[in-house]
Amino acid sequence: MADVTVIGGGISGLSTAYALMCRGLRVIVLERQTRVGGKAQSERIGGFLMEHGPSSVTEEGSVSSLTRDLDLEHTRITLGPEVRRRYIVADGRLYGIAVHPAAFVTSAFMSLTGRLRLLAEPAVPRRIAEAEETVAAFCRRRFGIEFTERVIDSLVCGMFAGTAENLSMLATFPRLVEMERKYGSILKGVVLSRLSGKRMPGRRLFSWRDGIATLPTVLAQRLGARIKTGVAVRRIAARARGFLVKTAGAGDIVTDAVVIATQPHVTAQLLDNLDAEVAFAASQIETPPLAVVYLGYARSQIAHPLDGIGFLAPGSERRHVNGALFCSTMFETRAPHGYVSLAAYIGGDRAPSLARLPSHELIGMARRQFAELLGAKGEPVLARVRHWQCGLPQYRIGHRDLLAVLNGISGRQPGLFLTGNYFAGVSVSACVTHALHTATCVSTFLSCEDRGATVSQSWPHSEAPRFGSNSLQLGCT
């Protein structure tokens, strides 16, 4: 028996469960795999540290207060001193772009016409039509074709493993849509926000000494025996009060509330018998496969200075690799002294079939790209591939409508809540923020005398919930 059963032990499920535990609720987390973390998996191989999924966290939302509460500050690491630029592939070579806002205008990788068009953005009239636009349509209209094809397409592929032509601007970059509405211009909005002291979110990246898996590992330590790994949930049945969660191998659990924190297609399967409409909405969110190819080299094998975060390739370059991270430049301890590590990302919405290729073919692709673009020579000293059959959720046109249906679940099935990377953003910090919001909704629901009462789970929230704040009443460390 439990007050709350959380299904899924990734960042979303663990963060929700931890926040609920801190509120004194009896929580159980059921995780299908034998280890927690979901996408967040770090592996030490010799002196190298491979991130199979996320490799850095953006400092925004609730993630900082959570990591403070978990006492993770002393193992935190920030970007290495050599990170001076990010690179974009254009016309078959790498162009370094400094990490400051004016860099796109000063860099020579765009034509003069393209740069002048970018600077003309404040003169572009505000859009009146209400219909949702793709990221590509919005950015072509505001910033011009060249910037959209070279920079925006690369960025969305790097951030969401998606394509600018398929993603919804409103669902993917709601702050920029709001800026256009409010200021009539993105550049004007950015400048005014800076002048008023507001920082643009997500500019500071960090990790931990032992990798991103530190976060799920420490959350799991705090949750202790409340976590059952190697337990897959097969079905959820509604009872007169609460739910019966049926598992494969660990029996049935009677619970007052359920939080589903799985990938959207699993959420759809679990809801099929409870709410066909919500299950259908979840099934519409695609998560194209993605592969990570991790290669270690002796420093002397790479001609390039590797003085940046990595490189991104726009779709127009027609490359097999979407982009790569210079892992050991980002965080110095990711490779032994005298060696470097690189991670190439292949597949996603741009080329899903490539992500399913066998490991040796993917390694060959990454090696050819690194030879051509970075001057890599000879055999890598280490080569590993991680295939993610279910990659990142694509926030396509209509995603907001799907979320409206999904958020309706707690009204139709009181006590049932959903969280995960298809709600408020795919990043680790967005998952944590949505998870804490979900925990607040669950505990509000459970504190009502009349459990028939419904608690709206709608997002966005005006302010990210924080650990240690009055709203969460924590302090359980």
Ligand SMILES: Cc1cc2nc3c(=O)[nH]c(=O)nc-3n(C[C@H](O)[C@H](O)[C@H](O)COP(=O)(O)OP(=O)(O)OC[C@H]3O[C@@H](n4cnc5c(N)ncnc54)[C@H](O)[C@@H]3O)c2cc1C
């Ligand atoms: C290659 C890659 C690189 C990334 N890079 C970054 C990055 O640098 N920075 C960043 O912020 N984000 C990054 N992300 C995104 C981020 O890692 C994810 O969005 C986030 O970790 C998702 O967490 P989650 O808990 O919502 O889902 P998941 O991690 O997918 O967790 C879902 C969990 O549910 C479990 N489950 C499924 N079915 C069942 C069942 N029936 N019963 C019980 N359990 C079940 C699964 O086993 C899994 O553990 C990256 C993602 C990928 C794939």
